[in-house]
Amino acid sequence: MSKTAASVWGNCLSFIQDNISEQAFHTWFEPTKATKLDGNILTVQVPSKFFYEWLEEHYIKLLKASLQKELGKDAKLIYSIVMEKKITNKDPYTVNIPSSNKEKVLKQELDAPLSSNKIKSPFAIPGIQKLKIDSQLNINYSFNSFIEGETNRLARSAGKAIAKRPGGTSFNPLFIYGGVGLGKTHLAHAIGLEVKEKHPEKTVLYVSMEKFSNQYQSATRSNNRNDFVNFYQMIDVLIIDDVQFLSGKKGTQDVFFHIFNDLHQRGNQLVLTSDKAPVDIQDVDQRLISRFKWGLSADLQIPEYELRLEILKSKLEKGGIELDPEVTTYIAKNIKTNIREIEGALNSLVARSVLNRKEITVDLAEKVLSDLIKNQRKEISIDYIQNVVCDYFKIPVEKVQSKTRKRDIVQARQLAMYFSKQYTNASLQSIGTQIGKRDHATVLHACKTVKNLAETDKVFKGYVDDLRRKIGIAE
The missing domain is CATH 1.10.8.60 (Helicase, Ruva Protein; domain 3)
Structure with a gap:
């Protein structure tokens, strides 16, 4: 049976898959496709110039071994790189580059005029040959002006550790969350500024998720999606503010997922801020939520x-x-x-x-x-709600805080959780912690239980209505 480009590359992929992680294989090899076999020369199409550079830099030995196994010691690999359409080209086109020719190609910019093929950066400083990023950091938001206290110590300490060794700690990503005005943005800028001071060779970028999303939409409309992705994959320390604005934006979620994966796999640092804990962000793909929890989630609480x-x-x-x-x-x-x-x-x-x-x-x-x-x-606090509920049912607060599973205590505890979710901006995790040191899943279950009982049980609905009136007139 004669060999085809597809069969040779399929065997190479099987060999490669056995030698790297599943995630790396999914990210870097599944998007490739063999297009031509000419003797011992295999042409493989890759989605972008960045893919070509990454494969050559990180997997060249593995590629060489797999090809020689299939085509002999003189096997050669040519990359067919998909290029975006330009003003003079109505359709995308490809550029063929031999393997191990990376340095030469990087000096030339792939057969196209230098000006037409550079990565476009919305943050690049014009007039500088080498791509230099304006970090978008506010110099007034430093660690010197971020006062440490009991309610922010974990987040601040993690930020200082990251500034010393960006990408080299277990805090990657660092996910900082908390209510309005508690210092999330200040801390994010402080981390970036200190990284720049201690590691001037690092490329640092601060950007809000809203701006990131707008840039992505603009890049998509102008057929510059690859440039957009390539640019963000060049950042050493990426700081994204207000990631909750990913909610409901499927396209932005998809592209951010791939950028996040690429940066994380290469040991680059991610710092994210949100007004909610990862588990409380709605309408965001679970694969992203799980990645937000890979490192450290640190909340900023109301200052003591x-x-x-x-x-x-x-x-x-x-x-x-x-x-x-x-x-x-x-x-x-x-x-x-x-x-x-x-x-x-x-x-x-x-x-x-x-x-x-x-x-x-x-x-x-x-x-x-x-x-x-x-x-x-x-303003209504979780403590206030607990006290109102306990007073209503004539139950000591200590009982609600305890581990007891007595029906009346559980009911009061669930109502306290339900109203805390309704009347405060606290996260599910924070509510659970303050009401008996429960986890966010317990709070979620309590909210669903109360809602269901209020719809099916008239007596219970009376409890809910009474408590709502009592809590609603809080002074």
């Missing part, structure tokens, strides 16, 4: 009093503002939601003092911040 006080002192020192310690203490004790609110409260107080030419006193702080503090007190 000591941290709020330190943040205020830092802001005052930076702004050259002198404030009575009693006023500083008053703000720290009463503005509790997030760092942004603390900054806003301080700015409002200073502005009112300057406009009215009044000294900043505790009395002035009480007047200026009264509305803000009143609104904060109306």
Whole structure:
């Protein structure tokens, strides 16, 4: 039986698959296709120039061994590289390059004029021959201005470790999550800035998921998808802010999945931020969610009093503002939601003092911040919900927090979880932790149980309606 290009390459692929990981084979070899066999010369089509470079750099010995096994010691490999269509070409075209000719090809840019085939970067600095990336980092968001406290220590420590050895720790990806104004973006920038300081040879890029998605859509419309993918695969430390905006965007999810895989396999660092824990992000492919959990997920929680006080002192020192310690203490004790609110409260107080030419006193702080503090007190917490539920059923909070499986206790616990999910921005994981140290799956089950019982059991529906009224008028 005579050999064909397909049969030879099929045998080579079987040999290669036995010698590399399943994921590597799926990523780098499944998209290839044999197109021609001429004696001992096999032509294999690859999806892009980047594929060709990657195979030559990482799998050349394996490719050589598999081909020689099939075609003898004089076997040769030619890559047929799919190129994107250009202005002068209505259709995609291919360029043939012999194996082990990589250096020569990289100096030429594949048979096409230099200007027409360069990777297009939305962040490239014009006029520089070598591709140089504008990192998009904010120099004001450094580790020096990110105050450490109990509620952010894990995330900050992991960020510092990554800055020392990007891609060299077990925190890859680092997934930072938490509510609005708790410092996720600040920490992400701080990591990038310190990487650039300690490893100037590394290419660092910060980009929001919204911008990433818009760039991908633009690249798709202009038939530059390969350029888009190739560009992001060149980044050593990729920082993506607000990854929850992947929700519902299937095309963006697919391309980000492949970019994520490629960077992770090569040991490049990924830092991701979100307002939700990975398990709570809706409408995102599970294969992506599982990858978000590969490294470390670290949450930023509402800052404790000591941290709020330190943040205020830092802001005052930076702004050259002198404030009575009693006023500083008053703000720290009463503005509790997030760092942004603390900054806003301080700015409002200073502005009112300057406009009215009044000294900043505790009395002035009480007047200026009264509305803000009143609104904060109306905010509903998980603790408040637990107390309302326990008071309603005349059950001690300790019982709900315990491991007991008594029916009435379980019911109260599930209702507390259900209303915490409805009335707070806390993640399922955070709710479970605060209500008896349960996991996110228990909270999800509780929410479904309460919803089902409320639809089928009139007595239980009465409990739900009563509790909703009680929680809804929280002061």
